[in-house]
Amino acid sequence: MKDKIMSSMQKFSRIIIRPVMFMSLAGLLISISAVLKMEFMPTFIQQCGSFLFNLLTGSFISQMAVIFCVSLTTSIAKTKKNDAAIVGIVTFLLFLVANNQWLTVTNQLATPGEYGLAGTGQAMVLGFQVVDMGVFLGILLGCVAGYVFNKYHDKKLHKMIAPYEGTRFVYFVMIFVSIFLAIILSYVWPFINGLIEGLVNIISKSGSFGFFIYGFANRMLLPMGLHSLLYMPILFSPLGGTATVAGASYAGALNIWLAEIGSVSQITAIHPSVGYLANFGFTALPLGICLALIHTAKPEHKSKVKAIVLPALFAAMFAEITEPIEFLFLFTAPILWVFHGIVYGFGLMLSNLVGLNIEVSTVIKTVMNSIIIPMELGRQWLVPILFVILTAVEFFVFKFVIEKWDLKLIGRTDNFNEAENNIFDDESELSTTNRNYQLVVDGLGGVENIKEINNCITRLRIDLIDDSLVNKDLINQFGNSGIISKKNHIQIVIGMGVEDVREGLEAHIKKNQ
Structure with a gap:
């Protein structure tokens, strides 16, 4: 019964994430429209910004x-x-x-x-x-x-x-x-x-500690693919708060924030739900991890490690994709994941304690939000200070844990090899059409062992009949940044080209049946 419930939760989690795939683009365009609407812009530009904002929020x-x-x-x-x-x-x-x-x-x-x-x-x-x-x-x-x-x-x-x-x-x-x-x-x-x-x-009523619990739980649920069941209600339902902005009612932390940046001239305070969005998990924390992995690598492997972690850092800071950097240590050193979750929650709590009142996400979004929101409301001057603090905290925590327990991460073994360590391939390669999908089929135990294929934003999610038939070495030859096995369910981390890969895999299976 427990496995059945877990399987159902995972299936619902991967299904409900689909509409959110479009949310990132909508949020970015809404931020752009808010900039265009600002008072110092020419009238025509303001009108264009208002049109774009009303179009996106209304539709x-x-x-x-x-x-x-x-x-x-x-x-x-x-x-x-x-x-x-x-x-x-x-x-x-x-x-x-x-x-x-x-x-x-x-x-x-x-x-x-x-x-x-x-x-x-x-x-x-x-x-x-x-x-x-x-x-x-x-x-x-x-x-x-x-x-x-x-x-x-x-x-x-x-x-x-x-x-x-x-x-x-x-x-x-x-x-x-x-x-x-x-x-x-x-x-x-x-x-x-x-x-x-x-x-x-x-x-x-939990105050800042409530944001810590949210952040920590978010990271702990990610390996199981259940984190969307936590953040979805926070972002889009009354669980994330309710507010009246410019005469209209909004529910959910992200909905409230988007309404506020579009009506910034009509608000006098930022809603407390922004605490869920003041998240340095896409910028400062990945940078701290990146620096720690490079610092603790063997001298002869540092250049190789840089070649791996820097593209992963870029994906986190500019594309809001953290799996490439996080999955470099999740499988080989799970203890680090716990410490990462603690720092993740600490970052949200600290942002709330010092009164940061803007959404912190990718570099581009954070800069735009800082431009839109008046300094006295957003206190965005805190962003660079918190960025440095949290980068340092993540770096020293990771450095201490890695060296304390001599964790064998990338670059810390004598026979270091990218393929053997199951590290992230180049994103462009993953999105090409010339892929050997038969490697995945054989690695999953054959067509007859595959029950259902789905995907979320970055992962293939596959239900199997018999998990003992899985051959991870074959799947790794296809190229991925990690494999998560949970009995008869397996997740293969691909990256932003995952939907193309899923369609290619399904087409390959259909063609060869």
């Missing part, structure tokens, strides 16, 4: 629920994904209309106040006033629609009504499921929302 940020619904439905569906997408969007619309109608006939519609529906427990979604579930609505409906789709997509009916079988029968079922959920959630969700608010209050 993406404000509609995360429907995006999650369609994404989850199609990701969960095992076949006929085009039909699943239609079922997903129709399910969402059915719920909105049914819920609105039920609130209307039962006289439960809230009356807008000074700030609209903010604080009433209801919200406008695609023009319908419904129970305010935020992104949870899309997650719930997407999971239900995906489950029903898999259960009934091949349903056969009597020949007289055969035109309504298969995926059309799924649509028929979802009409009644949507109505049922629309009615039930009108009464159940306010209670659930109260529990969420209580949990938020507990976290907020």
Whole structure:
């Protein structure tokens, strides 16, 4: 039972991450639009910035629920994904209309106040006033629609009504499921929302230590692929806080922050939820790790180590991809991962203690955020100071642990060899089409041993029938930055070209079946 629950959590984690893949680009463009909107810009540039900001927030940020619904439905569906997408969007619309109608006939519609529906427990979604579930609505409906789709997509009916079988029968079922959920959630969700608010209050009362716990747990869950189950609710749901910005209500730390940078002239303080985003885990900590790995390497291997860790450092600081640098020590020295998690959480806690009030992410995003937010609100003058402190802390912690226990990391063995140490290949090579996918198939025990292939942002995630058939040496010949095995589930860290690799692997398997 425990393994089944873990497997289900891992599967949900890799499915729910798909919409977030687009979030990084949207966040960057929103930051750019916020710069263009600043008062010193020419009027035409300000208008262009406002257009871009309204476009992105109105079409993406404000509609995360429907995006999650369609994404989850199609990701969960095992076949006929085009039909699943239609079922997903129709399910969402059915719920909105049914819920609105039920609130209307039962006289439960809230009356807008000074700030609209903010604080009433209801919200406008695609023009319908419904129970305010935020992104949870899309997650719930997407999971239900995906489950029903898999259960009934091949349903056969009597020949007289055969035109309504298969995926059309799924649509028929979802009409009644949507109505049922629309009615039930009108009464159940306010209670659930109260529990969420209580949990938020507990976290907020933990003060800076709450951010430490969040950061430490984030790193500890990453090797199992479950960290998205922690940060997703924080970034996009009321668990990360709620706020009214420029008259509109937002839930989730990232949603609140993006709203604030787009309305910076109308705010007088930064919401405390920014503490979840003041994260030096993409810049200072990777630099500290990089310096420690180079410093502790044998003199004759330092140049090789630099050639490996510097591209990985660049990926973290400019592309928000930390796996290449983190996976250099996770497998060979797990104790370092614990210390890394402690420093990671310490960085979030320290940022909150000293009052840093801007999102710290990649170098580019951090610089742009520092430009957008007034100094008296963001206190961004603290960024370079904290950067130096946390780089030094990570460096000395890693140096001490590596030397104390004589950890055999890259560059610290006499027979140091890149391939033998399973280190990260050049990113461009990983994204090329001329790859020997048969190495992966054979390394996974053959086609008949592969149950399901998926991917997240950087990893192939594969469910197997028999994990004893895995040959990691063969998989390593394909090129990767790490392999994580958890019984009948294996994760192969590829990098940002992972989606192309997954499609290539699936095409190879289909071609050779």
